[in-house]
Amino acid sequence: MKEPENYPDDFKDCIEFHGHVCPGLAIGYAAVKAGKHVMHLTSSSDEEIVTVVENDSCAVDAIQKLLGCTFGKGNLVFRDWGKQVYTFYDRNSGRAARVALKGEMPLRSTMRAIRQKIDSGNATPQEIEEFKQMRNRSIDMLINSDPNAIFEISEIDSAAPPEAVIVETRACSVCGEHAMVSRMVHRGNDMICKQCEAEIQ
């Protein structure tokens, strides 16, 4: 098993960006590796790589760090579906790959029982140590395995989500703050922002 100081440099970069090391981050790292396996992705300086992520977990930070896909650039798209699925698009080549974790994170079911004990304060020091070891092993498996062993990888024939466009804004007739028209809701003859809509209900 690799000790943390022996992690690959690009994984260390992810850890620095994310703030801690965890199996979730390793999933994102491995997903990018899987995408590279089929598509020769490089870091995106100007929106040519687009990633659609189907969760907002730790994994997404590895994708931001390694591929330069960010919310701000509009080339990171979040679908709140709670799945460990990542779809990479390369606008230059027109290729796309869907990378889906097979089943659960490695060792997750084994770790679950000990985690419950730890959370309830009933774990022995030995069990806590065992948990740490398993967690490290899970990270190790994710960053070192053959991507095909962990993910279902398929090249897909699908266009990238549309590029970011400058959108029209309008003042909300309740709070007066400007909001993107496409995100506002009609109320009688007026248009109001989602925040005001939420507060009225």
Ligand SMILES: [Zn+2]
């Ligand atoms: Zn994390």
Ligand SMILES: [Zn+2]
């Ligand atoms: Zn408002």
